[in-house]
Amino acid sequence: MVVGSTGSIGTQALAQMVRAADRFVVRALSAGQQVRELAAQAVAFRPDVVGLVGAEGMSADDVRGGFLLHLAGAKETAARDGGLELAGVGFVEVDAAGLDEYTPELIVGEDAARVCAGLPDVDVVLNGVTGSRGLRPTLAAIEVGSVVALANKESLVAGGRLVMEAAAPGQIVPVDSEHSAIAQALRSGARSEVERLIITASGGPFRGWSAEQLEDVTPEQALAHPTWDMGRVVTTNSATLVNKALEVIEAHLLFDVALDRIVPVVHPQSVVHSMVEFVDGSTIAQASPPDMGLPIALGLNWPDRLPGACPPVDWTQAHTWEFFPLDNDAFPAVELAKKAQETSPTHMAVYNAANEEAVDAFHDGVIGFRRIVEVVAQVVEAYDADANAAEYGRSVEGVLAAEAWARDAARKLWA
Ligand SMILES: NC(=O)C1=CN([C@@H]2O[C@H](COP(=O)(O)OP(=O)(O)OC[C@H]3O[C@@H](n4cnc5c(N)ncnc54)[C@H](OP(=O)(O)O)[C@@H]3O)[C@@H](O)[C@H]2O)C=CC1
Ligand SMILES: CC(=O)[C@@H](O)[C@H](O)COP(=O)(O)O
Ligand SMILES: [Mn+2]
Numbered sequence: 001m002v003v004g005s006t007g008s009i010g011t012q013a014l015a016q017m018v019r020a021a022d023r024f025v026v027r028a029l030s031a032g033q034q035v036r037e038l039a040a041q042a043v044a045f046r047p048d049v050v051g052l053v054g055a056e057g058m059s060a061d062d063v064r065g066g067f068l069l070h071l072a073g074a075k076e077t078a079a080r081d082g083g084l085e086l087a088g089v090g091f092v093e094v095d096a097a098g099l100d101e102y103t104p105e106l107i108v109g110e111d112a113a114r115v116c117a118g119l120p121d122v123d124v125v126l127n128g129v130t131g132s133r134g135l136r137p138t139l140a141a142i143e144v145g146s147v148v149a150l151a152n153k154e155s156l157v158a159g160g161r162l163v164m165e166a167a168a169p170g171q172i173v174p175v176d177s178e179h180s181a182i183a184q185a186l187r188s189g190a191r192s193e194v195e196r197l198i199i200t201a202s203g204g205p206f207r208g209w210s211a212e213q214l215e216d217v218t219p220e221q222a223l224a225h226p227t228w229d230m231g232r233v234v235t236t237n238s239a240t241l242v243n244k245a246l247e248v249i250e251a252h253l254l255f256d257v258a259l260d261r262i263v264p265v266v267h268p269q270s271v272v273h274s275m276v277e278f279v280d281g282s283t284i285a286q287a288s289p290p291d292m293g294l295p296i297a298l299g300l301n302w303p304d305r306l307p308g309a310c311p312p313v314d315w316t317q318a319h320t321w322e323f324f325p326l327d328n329d330a331f332p333a334v335e336l337a338k339k340a341q342e343t344s345p346t347h348m349a350v351y352n353a354a355n356e357e358a359v360d361a362f363h364d365g366v367i368g369f370r371r372i373v374e375v376v377a378q379v380v381e382a383y384d385a386d387a388n389a390a391e392y393g394r395s396v397e398g399v400l401a402a403e404a405w406a407r408d409a410a411r412k413l414w415a
Contacts, residue, residue, distance in 0.1 A: 001028035001047070002126045003113045003137050006037045008231045009128030009151040009175070009296065011088025014041065016297045018092055020306050030107075030116040030137075032129075035063065037087055039070035040077075042104055044084050044092040049105045049119060051112030060108040067106055075099055117141040124149050124300055126175065130233045131356050132158040132349065132403060139396065142166045149299035151175040153250045154356075158349040159399055164253050172254065173302040178247050179254055180295035181273035181286035186255070188276065188284040197257050198275040198283070199247055200267035201326065202227050204239040207268060211330045217369035219362065227270035227290045236359045240372050241326070245337035249348055252341065259338050266324040271313060287313055333373050340380050345393025346402040347380060353406035354379035366414050379409045 004010045010031075017024040030051030031038040042050050054063035078084050078094035085091050107115045113133070117125050118140030125141035126149040127134050134152030138159070141148045143166070150156060150172050156163050163172075174180050178199050186194070205224050206214055222239040223232065230238075237243035244264050251262050270290040277283045288294050288310055297309035313319070328335050340347035358375040361367045367375065383389065383406065392398035 001026065001030075001116060001119065001122050001124075002128060003030045003051075003117050003134070004032075004126075004128035004130070004152070005029040005041055006031040006034040006087075007128050007130065008088070008229070009126070009292065011086070012292050013126050013128060013296050013300065014045070014086065015089045016293055016300065016306065016309060017045075018089060019308065020297070020301075023301065023306070027122050028116045028119055030113045035066045036070045036073075039067055040074040040084050040086055041089075042071060043074040043078050043099070043102070044086060044089075044094055046098075046102055047104055049107065049116055051107040051116040053110055053112055054108060063108045064106060068103075071103070075102070111136075113137045114140045117146075118144050120144050122146045124173075126296070126300060127152040127155065128175075130154070130231055132352055135159050135163075135396065135399070138163060138172075139166060142171060145171075147302070148172045149175050149296075149302070151296075151299075153246050154352050156253055157246045157249045158352050158403065159396070160253060160345050160348060160393060162345075162393065162396065162399065173299050174250075174254060175292075175295050175299035176247060176250060177290075177292060177295050178274040179251060180298055182251060182255060182276055184286045184298075185274070185276035185284040188282075189278045193278045193280070194255075194257065194276060195279045196261045196263055196277040197251050197255065198277060199244065199251060199262060199264045200270070200272050200274050200323075201241065201244045201264050202238065202270045203266040203268055203324070204241065206239055206330075207266060208327075209330060211370065214330065214370050215368065219365075222362070222369060226268065228292075230292075232363070233356070233359055236362065236372075237355070240355075240369070241331035241333040242337075242355050242373065242376070244326075245333040246352065248334055249337055249341050259341060264326050264334055266326055267322065268324075269319075269321050271319070271321060289313060331373075333376070336373070336377055336380065343384065344389035346389055346399055347383060349392075349399045349402045350383045350406040351376055351380050353403040354410040357407050357410040361410075361414055375410050375413055378413060379406050382409055 026045040028049040083093040114136040117137035132154040134155035138155040275285040291310035293310040297306035358372040392402040
């Protein structure tokens, strides 16, 4: 099943499932507000269950009504055209047999993703939701024993050890490109032979810029990622390097490697997705064009590869791959995260929540680009004084309380 099926990761996952239709049956789909798109996806994939949060202020009845209306429209189109054009997926052929009678069970409300993710007898739950709202769905899937193909890094970073301790070994399969690359490279040696993890970063649209140059950056500039086409939050996080900060912590938790042995390296081409250095001086890199099709397909089908998931590097052409150290002065987000992770079990939940608030404020024109990471730093520093920091890390409710505190503290900075 796919949580966040209408997003960038979700639609690319559906495209992979269309390509390898003999291997996948979609049991459930869940989305936020895109009712029309979800209804079309439902008609194309015929899940038993769909989940919808719905737009703010809409009643559950209105959301249901809207969905059923769009479902009827999508059925009509599919019957007429023999299929449906889905955003981010392409044209999907639809079998007319049983189409009229098809109506999925519909779960509506803020909890819809968690309910869908927690359905029993599902092999793999792909979590493609954005933000730490993905934490409960991740935990629900783990609890019922499904494999979690995890794109939603925030749930792991915010939940921390809680998530890793709830999961059985191998139950979380990384979809994030860097972590998929590391998981692939780790197959080259024993865990005891691993020296360091090298996480590549594109450097974002402002690679090489000084702190002063970053002062007047606009949302439009921040969303112009040089190599990847992704959702708004992760793209903004790439520009501030907060994405790399979250990914360093994600790697630390997933692969149980100490923070001082995880090295972020700027690689503007985004072809080497990360590397593992072994004790004998050998470095194993995973390379493919910047296309999430590969890590998504591998995450859904782990440990087996899906043929044709993405085109390979064209080795008949000349290529230049560059690697540079990170500029921690202009982009302090990674160092800040390492310190936060070492301070308490909930400091990264606070870091991430403050960042989510600051990213929204930046896009709303309330704060400037550089303020995003400054806000995160201020909120994390203020949290040091909270006597409950360690206690919060022992339960989901505690993590959510720490997050709520952080969101409030962040908003007060520009109120
Ligand atoms: N995009 C990429 O290439 C990569 C993304 N990632 C990670 O994957 C995750 C998803 O990113 P991306 O696909 O870019 O994000 P998008 O913003 O494109 O998609 C987010 C999805 O979450 C859904 N959603 C929004 N609010 C809720 C809610 N309250 N409950 C349930 N679902 C909700 C959205 O639904 P709707 O649109 O219907 O409102 C949408 O389907 C992030 O954690 C990101 O960091 C990691 C590596 C690469
Ligand atoms: C595709 C993917 O995994 C993103 O998380 C990507 O890594 C973002 O690029 P940056 O390296 O610029 O953060
Ligand atoms: Mn990534």
